[in-house]
Amino acid sequence: MQTAVLVGCGAMSEGWLRAIAQINKGAGKTAGAPPVTLVGFVDLDADLARKRADQAGYPDAQTGTDLAGMLAALKPDIVFDIVVPQARAQVVAAAFDAGCDVLSEKPLAQDLAQARALDVHRRATGRLHAVVQNRRHLAGIRRARDFLAGGALGEIAEVHCDFFIAPHFGGFREEMRHVLLHDMAIHTFDAARFVAGIEPRRAVCLETNPAHSWFAHGASASVLFECGAGRVMSYRGSWCADGMATSWEAQWRIIGANGTLLWDGNDGFQAQTVAARTGFLHPCDPCEVPALGTPLVHEGHAGVIADFLRARATGTPPLSDARDNIRSLAMTVAAIESAETGRFVDIAADFT
Ligand SMILES: NC(=O)c1ccc[n+]([C@@H]2O[C@H](COP(=O)([O-])OP(=O)(O)OC[C@H]3O[C@@H](n4cnc5c(N)ncnc54)[C@H](O)[C@@H]3O)[C@@H](O)[C@H]2O)c1
Incomplete structure (x- = not known):
């Protein structure tokens, strides 16, 4: 053994x-x-x-x-x-x-x-x-990933994630700088790469620590990632947002050339795809998001x-090999540098 x-x-x-x-x-x-x-x-x-x-x-x-x-x-x-x-x-x-x-x-x-x-x-x-x-090993994330891979939405253009919770951890998190970006946001960043196959190229971030925050630094952040070919990922998050909490897996809106997927981060999936390319607002039909073909063992x-x-x-x-995970870390690092400088920050891509 x-x-x-x-x-x-x-x-x-x-x-x-x-x-x-x-x-x-x-x-x-x-x-x-x-x-x-x-x-x-x-x-x-x-x-x-x-x-x-x-x-x-x-x-x-x-x-x-x-x-x-x-x-x-x-x-x-x-x-x-x-x-x-x-x-x-x-x-x-x-x-x-x-x-x-x-x-x-x-x-x-x-x-x-x-x-x-x-x-x-x-x-x-x-x-x-x-x-x-x-998160890569959660049924919901696998279901969203399989749905997008099936092509119903066409080419993915936008991934928008909202994360609003108000946990009181005590301990190291309440002392650390950039707490939301450093300790939590990487889960959503990594999940976005995994689910939608995006690889961001640069980031811009506005990070704050609201007056009512019980964290020492950076409990709230909004980040935009430019992912090339007109693709974008946005992340809005706060760890001092009491009331109307989202899932720990965030709440997602993913937009492709043919329609949109909403995922509440739990079991709630809704999708619509374009039924006809006609009129001021093109009519859309509901689109089934199939359950996972094979349930996860663990x-x-x-x-x-x-x-x-x-x-x-x-x-x-x-x-989640470290050689791949460094790309998710690179998203966090770029968001933090942007929060500190107020500028767009390029995301390193020279990983082997
Ligand atoms: N994946 C997740 O969903 C998830 C959730 C919570 C925490 N985490 C991660 O887990 C890690 C631990 O978090 P935690 O909440 O258990 O923290 P914690 O503070 O409760 O526990 C960390 C432990 O590490 C010990 N420690 C520190 N330095 C050490 C050293 N050099 N040698 C041996 N022990 C040492 C501390 O004494 C402490 O007991 C962090 O990296 C955190 O980001 C991940």
Whole structure:
């Protein structure tokens, strides 16, 4: 059985541990995703590491604060990286040095320089690195993607996403700069690339922190991405928007040459396509958005982790390979730079 050390035993690790238990219980259901056992738990807080190991049913796992020492002693196959974003680069580098493949929480890195340096390190050590973009493993996102790929709307021209929620997290998010763009918007940016196949070329962003915000910086942002060939993506978001909340997956309007898809981010899909090219407003007919042909075996975090295990076993890339995910990070980085400079910012495209 392949082994893993889990590092970062905070809030998100509970969701990971539930997902791992689900995968192991249903082992074999996802083709090529073998089970995994946790042999070590690391956190800056040694008591928390012990608590998580015991809670998750791993009383024999080693626990502690020294990641490099534990990796040298246990020689696991995998590191599950769930630390705060500031600690990610050092944790991933230590894992590569110890010969481990890594599944990291988002964001991949603090900036593109750090992401590129990690990629150089990954190649030098010959490891696999993937990032948790759990939205790629949600039934709604797959359904929207399949519908667009089926061509009913024709060439996609506009993707508009609204994200309005008012969470009180406490912790690192309430202190960080550009909190919405850095910590949350990447989910929607990555989902837009995945669903509609857009690859933005430049970004312009207006970011604010409303007077009533309980975050230190950047709880609200509006971003426009120019995607080439007249295509555009817009993102309007706020993390201090009480009332009339959208889904955590955002609320979407996707416009193609032949019509429009509305998706509420949950189970609500509506589409219309042009019935006849005549008159002042061309008449449109409802268009069915088919349910997923094959239901997902695992969703969200369980989907990402199962996909990573499958990728390790089969040698085919995971859906959120770090080499692809850097393009979603590049959207975030460009939006942040635009928020700081007030200008359009080109999005790097020279990723291999
Ligand atoms: N994909 C998602 O939907 C989703 C949702 C929530 C959080 N996250 C991501 O998960 C990560 C963790 O978030 P969280 O909410 O669990 O944060 P958290 O603060 O609750 O937990 C992070 C833990 O990491 C530990 N840590 C920090 N530096 C460390 C180091 N160098 N070595 C070992 N442990 C270290 C901290 O002590 C803490 O226990 C973040 O990157 C966050 O963006 C993703």
